[in-house]
Each structure stands twice: as C-alpha cells, then as structure tokens.
Amino acid sequence: MNKCKPDRSAAAAGGDIMSAARARVGDTIFTRLTLFFSILMVAILVALLIALGIDAWPAIQKFGLSFITSVEWDPVNEVFGALPAIYGTLLSSAIGLIIAVPISLGSAIFLSELAPEWMRRPCSFLIEMLAAIPSVIIGLWGLYVMVPFIRNPIEIWLGSNLGFLPLFSGPPFGVGFLSAGIILAIMVIPIITAVSREVIVAVPLTQREAMLALGATRWEMITRAVLPYCRSGLVGGVILGLGRALGETMAVTMVIGNAYALSPSLFSPGATIASKVASEFNEASGDLYIGSLIELALVLFAITLLVNIIARLLVWRTVSVRGTGE
Amino acid sequence: MKERSGYFRRKQFSRLMLVLCGIATAFVILVLILILGYTLVNGISYLSLDFITQPSKPVGEVGGGMRDDIYGTFILVGLASLIALPVGMMTGIFLAEFAGPKAASAIRFAADILAGVPSIIVGVFAYAILVRPMHTYSALSAGVALAIIMIPVVARTAEESLRLVPNSQREAALALGISRWRITLGVIVPGAVTGIVTGIMLAVARIAGETAPLIFTALGSAFGVQGLTQPIGALPLQIYRYALSPYKDWQQQAWAAAFLLVILVLGINVVVRLVSSRRKK
Numbered sequence: 001m002n003k004c005k006p007d008r009s010a011a012a013a014g015g016d017i018m019s020a021a022r023a024r025v026g027d028t029i030f031t032r033l034t035l036f037f038s039i040l041m042v043a044i045l046v047a048l049l050i051a052l053g054i055d056a057w058p059a060i061q062k063f064g065l066s067f068i069t070s071v072e073w074d075p076v077n078e079v080f081g082a083l084p085a086i087y088g089t090l091l092s093s094a095i096g097l098i099i100a101v102p103i104s105l106g107s108a109i110f111l112s113e114l115a116p117e118w119m120r121r122p123c124s125f126l127i128e129m130l131a132a133i134p135s136v137i138i139g140l141w142g143l144y145v146m147v148p149f150i151r152n153p154i155e156i157w158l159g160s161n162l163g164f165l166p167l168f169s170g171p172p173f174g175v176g177f178l179s180a181g182i183i184l185a186i187m188v189i190p191i192i193t194a195v196s197r198e199v200i201v202a203v204p205l206t207q208r209e210a211m212l213a214l215g216a217t218r219w220e221m222i223t224r225a226v227l228p229y230c231r232s233g234l235v236g237g238v239i240l241g242l243g244r245a246l247g248e249t250m251a252v253t254m255v256i257g258n259a260y261a262l263s264p265s266l267f268s269p270g271a272t273i274a275s276k277v278a279s280e281f282n283e284a285s286g287d288l289y290i291g292s293l294i295e296l297a298l299v300l301f302a303i304t305l306l307v308n309i310i311a312r313l314l315v316w317r318t319v320s321v322r323g324t325g326e
Numbered sequence: 327m328k329e330r331s332g333y334f335r336r337k338q339f340s341r342l343m344l345v346l347c348g349i350a351t352a353f354v355i356l357v358l359i360l361i362l363g364y365t366l367v368n369g370i371s372y373l374s375l376d377f378i379t380q381p382s383k384p385v386g387e388v389g390g391g392m393r394d395d396i397y398g399t400f401i402l403v404g405l406a407s408l409i410a411l412p413v414g415m416m417t418g419i420f421l422a423e424f425a426g427p428k429a430a431s432a433i434r435f436a437a438d439i440l441a442g443v444p445s446i447i448v449g450v451f452a453y454a455i456l457v458r459p460m461h462t463y464s465a466l467s468a469g470v471a472l473a474i475i476m477i478p479v480v481a482r483t484a485e486e487s488l489r490l491v492p493n494s495q496r497e498a499a500l501a502l503g504i505s506r507w508r509i510t511l512g513v514i515v516p517g518a519v520t521g522i523v524t525g526i527m528l529a530v531a532r533i534a535g536e537t538a539p540l541i542f543t544a545l546g547s548a549f550g551v552q553g554l555t556q557p558i559g560a561l562p563l564q565i566y567r568y569a570l571s572p573y574k575d576w577q578q579q580a581w582a583a584a585f586l587l588v589i590l591v592l593g594i595n596v597v598v599r600l601v602s603s604r605r606k607k
Contacts, residue, residue: 022505024505026505026507026508027505027506027507029507030506030507030510031420031424031506031507033416034416034417034419034420034423034424035420035424036416037412037413037416037417037420038416038417038420038421038425038429038433040413040417041413041414041417041433041436041437041440041477041478041481042432042433042436044440044474044477045436045439045440045443047451047455048443048447048448048451051451051454051455052447052450052451052454054454055454055458102350103350103353103354104350105350106346106347106349106350106351107347107350107351107354109347110344110347110348110350110351111351114344114347114348115348115351123351123355125599126355126358127351127354127355127358128595128599129358129592129595129596130354130357130358130361132531132532132591132592132595133358133361133362133535133588133591133592134534134535134536134537134562134587134588134591135535135537135538136535136537136562136565136566136569136584136587137361137365137535137565137584137587137588138361139566139569140365140565140569140580140581140584141360141361141364141365143569143570144364144569144577145360145364186357186361189354190354193354215333217336217337217339217340218340218344219339219340219341219343219344220336220340243442246444247442247443247444247445247446247447248444249444249445249446249537249538250537250538250562250566254566254569254570274444274446274538277446277450278446278538278541281450281453281541281542282541282542282545293450294450294454297446297447297450300444300446300447301443301444301447304442304443304444305439305442308438308439308442309439312435312438
C-alpha cells in the first residue's frame with residue numbers, strides 16, 4: 001500500500017490526460033472493431049459470388065451461354081442445360097403472385113380500412129404467424145393434405161371444363177406447377193399483406209376524407225385515393241414477395257414433382273432452380289455435374305439480386321419524386 | 327331518378343368488394359388454421375416418449391425416434407448464434423453509432439441484399455467453402471450457413487433498436503466524460519435490449535426451421551452427434567427426408583417432428599411478440 005502512494009500522487013496530476021488518452025485508444029479500437037465486422041458482412045456477400053463463380057467455372061467454361069438455353073439435363077453423358085428450371089422458377093412464382101396479390105391486397109384493405117379495432121391486431125398477428133411457419137412444414141402439409149385436394153376436385157374439374165386450353169391439359173398428377181404456385185402463394189401472402197397494410201395505414205386521413213366528400217363510395221375512395229397514393233410501397237411489397245417466391249426451396253421441392261420438362265400445362269410436374277439443386281446436390285458427382293448445379297444456383301442468385309435491387313431503386317425513386325414534387 | 331339508381335349500383339358494388347376483402351382475410355386465416363390443425367392433430371397422435379428419447383432406427387425396424395436430431399437442431403442453432411451474434415451486433419452498432427451516411431447506406435444495402443439471398447444458395451456457399459475443402463459434411467459448415475442467414479437480420483434489428491435510444495442519453499453520458507465505447511456498451515445497448523433480444527429470438531426461430539441450407543452441409547447422421555467436424559442430424563432435415571420416404575412409419579414420424587418444430591418456432595414467436603407488445607404499452 002505504502003509503495004503505491006508516490007505513484008498515485010504523481011498520477012493525480014496527469015490522471016485526466018492519461019485516462020482521456022486511454023479512452024481515445026479504447027474508442028479507436030472499438031470503432032475499428034465494429035467497422036471490421038461490418039466489412040466482414042459485406043465480404044461474405046462478395047465471397048458468396050466469388051466462391052459460386054469458382055465452383056461453377058467448369059460448367060460455365062464447357063457450356064457457355066447454351067447452359068441457359070438448353071433443355072437437356074443428362075448426368076450420364078454430362079450435358080446440362082438450365083432452361084426448364086428457369087422456366088419452372090418463373091412459372092411457379094408467376095402463379096404464386098397471381099393468386100397472392102389480390103388476396104393480400106384484399107386482406108390488407110380489410111385490416112387497415114374495414115375491420116373493427118378489436119379485430120385488427122389479432123388478425124395481423126395470425127397472418128404473421130403464417131409467415132413464421134417453417135417452409136418444410138408447409139411442404140409436408142402441402143404434400144399430404146393440399147396436393148390430393150388439388151388433384152381431385154380442382155385439377156379434374158379444370159381439366160374437364162377448360163381442358164381445351166394448353167394450360168389445363170394433360171393428366172392431373174396433383175404434384176406440379178399448379179401445386180407449387182399455390183404453395184408459393186400461401187408463403188408470400190403474409191409478406192405482401194404486411195407491407196401493404198403498413199403503407200395503406202400511412203396514407204393521410206385527409207386523402208380519404210376529400211374523396212368521400214366528393215361523393216365517392218368507400219370502395220371508390222380506396223381504389224382512387226388510397227391505393228394510388230401508396231402505389232410505390234405496394235409494388236415494393238409485391239416485389240419483396242417475388243424475391244421470396246423465386247428462392248423458396250423446401251415446400252416447392254416437396255410438391256412440384258421434380259420432373260425436368262418444358263411443359264405448358266400447369267398440371268405437369270416440373271422443377272425450379274432451387275428444387276433442382278436441393279434434390280440432386282447430394283447425389284451429384286464429378287466437377288461438371290456439381291459445377292452445373294452451382295451454376296444453376298448462380299443463375300438464381302443473379303435473378304434474385306436483380307429483383308431485390310429493382311425493388312430498392314423503385315422505392316427510392318418514387319419516394320424521392322414524391323419528396324420533390326410536393 | 328336515373329342518377330340515384332347509378333349511385334345505388336355503385337354503393338352495392340362497393341359493398342360487394344368490401345365483403346370480398348373480408349373473405350380474403352378469412353381465407354388466409356383459414357389456411358393458417360388448416361396447416362396448424364393438421365400438423366398439431368397428426369403430430370400429437372404419432373408423438374410418444376420414444377420419439378423424444380430414442381435414436382432413429384434403420385429402415386424396416388419399427389419404432390425409434392429423433393432424439394439425436396432434436397439435439398442436433400439445438401447444437402446448430404447455438405453454433406450459428408455464436409457466430410452471428412457478435413458479427414450482427416457489431417455491424418448494428420457500427421450502423422447506428424459510428425457510420426457516416428454513405429458507409430451506412432452501403433452496408434445497409436449489403437445487409438438487405440444478403441437477407442434476400444435464397445437460403446439454398448447460402449447452403450451451396452457453405453458447401454463450396456467448407457464441405458469441399460474439408461472433404462466431409464459437418465455440423466460446422468451447417469452452423470456457418472445458418473449464421474450467414476442470421477447475420478443481416480440481427481444487424482438490421484440491432485441498428486433499428488439502437489436508433490430508438492434517445493440522443494439525450496448519449497449526450498448526457500458524453501458530458502460525464504465517459505468514452506464512447508463504454509457509453510455504447512454500458513448505456514445505449516442496455517437501453518435497446520428489448521428490441522435487440524426480440525430481433526435475435528425471431529432470427530433464432532427462423533433458422534431453427536431452415537432446411538434448405540442443411541441438406542448438403544449437415545447431411546444428417548445415423549450415428550448421433552459426433553462433434554463439429556462430422557455430419558449431424560437436424561429436425562427440419564429429418565422432416566424432409568421422412569416425408570418423402572415411402573415408409574408409413576417414417577411419414578408418421580415426420581408429422582411428429584413437424585409438431586415439435588411448430589411448437590418450438592411458433593412458441594418463440596408468440597412469446598417474443600407478447601412480451602414486446604406489452605413493453606410498448
């Protein structure tokens with residue numbers, strides 16, 4: 001104790017400066033550390049692109065652009081083409097959105113404009129829960145409960161009444177593009193509903209009152225004053241849902257039937273990029289086969305990247321136009 | 327008179343469309359009830375003590391359970407959290423406290439893009455950087471894959487919660503001469519802890535149910551949990567395998583596993599939301 005005394009008195013004079021300096025060092029280290037981890041996250045994104053590119057290289061080199069336009073997938077002769085998978089991805093997502101958008105908009109309108117106050121929170125909560133269910137469980141339900149139902153009344157009815165359209169031709173398998181699309185609709189409805197509800201609620205009350213004062217009915221008020229006002233946000237929500245649908249894997253893999261065909265019929269079993277990768281990756285052998293599957297993943301990555309960036313730019317642009325215009 | 331009937335028709339049309347909106351909402355909730363109902367009813371009828379306490383059995387032998395896969399899921403979620411929490415938290419702190427506007431928007435953009443990457447692609451990535459060089463499927467690679475999914479979610483929710491802490495608290499602490507890093511860890515992070523924990527728990531619930539990135543990283547294991555550099559089983563992975571198997575017994579086990587997973591994932595969601603909404607009031 002005694003030995004410490006002189007040190008202490010000496011330190012007392014410079015103490016403030018010392019601790020201030022130490023604090024500055026601490027601050028520098030801490031700030032750098034947070035910066036380091038932020039850069040690490042960005043680096044993961046870049047590494048993702050590079051690593052997929054390297055592993056896909058054998059396939060990229062061998063097939064070039066024909067990878068995207070070829071319909072063949074023949075592991076024995078090592079010829080691989082992505083077109084049916086790309087087609088399946090776009091088709092199932094399109095079916096999903098066609099079903100999901102009106103339902104989501106309808107429930108968003110209901111939850112924000114019509115529902116009595118006590119219903120709003122529990123209903124939104126339930127719809128959020130739908131988003132939280134793991135996709136493998138939705139797939140399990142889809143495979144054992146929904147697919148038989150789709151096959152028996154729905155596809156058979158569509159086939160016998162609208163079978164002259166190529167869309168509804170062919171034998172009803174149950175598993176196929178239609179089931180995949182419906183499953184995707186179920187999975188993106190909560191996303192689109194949540195975003196739409198939020199942007200509809202944000203529309204100022206004066207918009208509604210002005211429209212009603214002009215003698216509009218409630219529906220006219222919604223479609224002509226409310227929805228146009230928040231159009232950019234609605235589009236953003238739909239595109240967010242699209243991004244999710246394009247990359248959705250498990251539920252789709254379980255109900256799409258995993259056939260590799262370019263068929264116009266919605267009843268036909270098919271594949272998406274994600275389902276192809278998920279169902280074949282473990283069995284794949286050889287650099288070219290694995291490389292082709294990884295190139296498929298790369299194509300999916302490019303598509304979702306594009307969709308996400310478009311969504312962001314769209315929202316930014318509309319927001320900034322509105323900001324300067326008014 | 328004519329105008330009046332036109333108004334009447336418009337009013338009828340309006341009413342019709344509003345009713346359709348209500349039906350749309352009811353339909354969505356009905357789908358939720360159907361999915362949960364089937365899972366819970368089927369699951370509970372196949373659930374047994376054996377299912378939780380026994381390891382899986384090979385094809386043909388009746389019985390067996392998913393003890394190791396349940397255990398595996400907890401290990402994978404723990405491993406992913408161990409990796410993702412520091413990275414996500416520090417990124418969130420950087421975004422909320424230190425970053426300039428340009429750096430912040432660039433990093434935020436990267437986080438949003440990373441969050442939008444389909445989970446199967448993250449699995450392929452983990453395969454490329456860990457499984458291939460190590461020549462074995464492993465718990466580690468699966469943990470890394472799940473962590474990559476978790477990082478942007480944690481970073482963004484941490485940032486948003488930290489921004490809600492009023493500036494006066496930062497200024498008050500700064501005026502006392504405390505250094506910034508101690509203010510951040512001692513004042514600001516504790517002030518935002520509810521929001522951060524909410525975000526983390528929701529991220530945990532999400533990765534607990536992730537399947538796609540596990541298929542070619544964790545692979546699944548018939549020999550239980552053998553360490554981080556060996557293949558490992560997981561509940562969602564086993565649901566996928568058993569659901570697509572032709573064996574009735576396995577399909578039933580898939581429903582039982584789905585029951586457990588739904589309870590786990592929705593349980594976390596419900597509790598977290600109840601707690602955070604009560605705090606808000």
